[in-house]
Amino acid sequence: MRTIDWVDGAVELIDQTVLPDQLTVLRITTVADLIAAIQSLAVRGAPALGVAGAFGVAVAAREFAGDPDGLARAVRAVEVARPTAVNLARGVRRAAARLDDGFEAVLAEACAVRDEEIAASEAMAMRGADLLTELCGERPRVLTHCNTGGLATVVGGTALAVVFELHRRGALAGVIASETRPLLQGARLTGWELARAGIDFRVAVDSAGPFLLARGEADAVILGADRICANGDVVNKVGSYSHALGAQRAGVPFLVVAPESTVDPDTPDGAAVEIEDRGAAEVTPYSAAVNPAFDITPHDLVTAIITDRRIVRLDRGEKL
Incomplete structure (x- = not known):
């Protein structure tokens, strides 16, 4: 099973804070909830954080549609949610570069980040x-x-x-x-x-x-x-x-x-x-x-x- 993915219009991720006692999947539809998941270590690990960051831009693009200032603040908040792992900021910036092309383009870029990490693991x-x-x-x-x-x-x-x-x-x-x-x-x-x-x-x-x-x-x-x-x-x-x-x-x-x-x-x-x-x-x-x-x-x-x-x-x- 995938640790993190985009499923039916939301980010779904395994809550790592309750393992090994429980296998719980969180469904996230807001930037605030995604940042909370990142900071609480519900999702962690550099590559997974990169994917979370990219999907976070997609969440922000939908949540703050029509509010460019709010969108910019939300994207920045995801980018700096944790400071040390480079993947988080890199994933955010990569997806954010497609914001002018619309939500579907942002989501496609985020999914590409996910797919590249899957291929990287195999290699x-x-x-x-x-x-x-x-x-x-x-x-x-x-x-x-x-x-x-x-x-x-x-x-x-x-x-x-x-x-x-x-x-x-x-x-x-x-x-x-x-x-x-x-x-x-x-x-x-x-x-x-x-x-x-x-x-x-x-x-x-x-x-x-x-x-x-x-x-x-x-x-x-x-x-x-x-x-x-x-x-x-x-x-x-x-x-x-x-x-x-x-x-x-x-x-x-x-x-x-x-x-x-x-x-x-x-x-x-x-x-x-x-x-x-x-x-x-x-x-x-x-x-x-x-x-x-x-x-x-x-x-x-x-x-x-x-x-x-x-x-x-x-x-x-x-x-x-």
């Missing part, structure tokens, strides 16, 4: 599985972080699509999924997707990742990205940087799987990216807290970036 799965077996042997054991499956895209996924493809080939020896604090996207969402696919896995507390790598319990780290900067710095769910350090120390590949839509040549490096802070309430009601949603993995810790179009071996000095 990344093949490229990533081939590279993993090349680097790690015929049956690698992988450690992954956050959620990078169909829930983060439309179907398939990014890094988790590679895991699914290895499983289909009979070439997967094991999966460790970090729980991913503070909202447990790994334990709740990745665990749900792996279980549905019939893949055996273990959930590990986030801080255990580098130790498990040091103990030889995984042959590679494979994860996604919310933005890949021009120099190869990778912005991803907080905790990714520590896994990269652990992988370097253990001498295992650190692989980033993301579509070309997540590569941002206009952002020179990680220092130029606004890192979203989710606030203390998600962590603790008892004290002040620091709660960055993402961190930045320097490009020199990344073995390779795998997109739907290419493999860039940063460990060999290749450039994006």
Whole structure:
């Protein structure tokens, strides 16, 4: 099933905040409700956010027909609903470029964004599985972080699509999924997707990742990205940087799987990216807290970036 789609005049999306206990589909017909879904993480994952942004312009075009000022404000509100993942703003701008051509043109562009992400997942799965077996042997054991499956895209996924493809080939020896604090996207969402696919896995507390790598319990780290900067710095769910350090120390590949839509040549490096802070309430009601949603993995810790179009071996000095 698709994580997000346009169905009978509305956006329909799986509410990721209630998984794995409930499989609930939200039907969204207003910009306010779409922004709420984005900010509450009912829909999340860079490619899925790009699709949500594009569909959001279609929702706005219908809701604010005949009100150009209201339409402009609504489109801008969707674009900035979350600041870190480049796909959201990119999807909005792409669909908004068709506003002068009318609602049907906007919707067609949004559907094209959706279809391209579906195709990208298939391509990344093949490229990533081939590279993993090349680097790690015929049956690698992988450690992954956050959620990078169909829930983060439309179907398939990014890094988790590679895991699914290895499983289909009979070439997967094991999966460790970090729980991913503070909202447990790994334990709740990745665990749900792996279980549905019939893949055996273990959930590990986030801080255990580098130790498990040091103990030889995984042959590679494979994860996604919310933005890949021009120099190869990778912005991803907080905790990714520590896994990269652990992988370097253990001498295992650190692989980033993301579509070309997540590569941002206009952002020179990680220092130029606004890192979203989710606030203390998600962590603790008892004290002040620091709660960055993402961190930045320097490009020199990344073995390779795998997109739907290419493999860039940063460990060999290749450039994006």
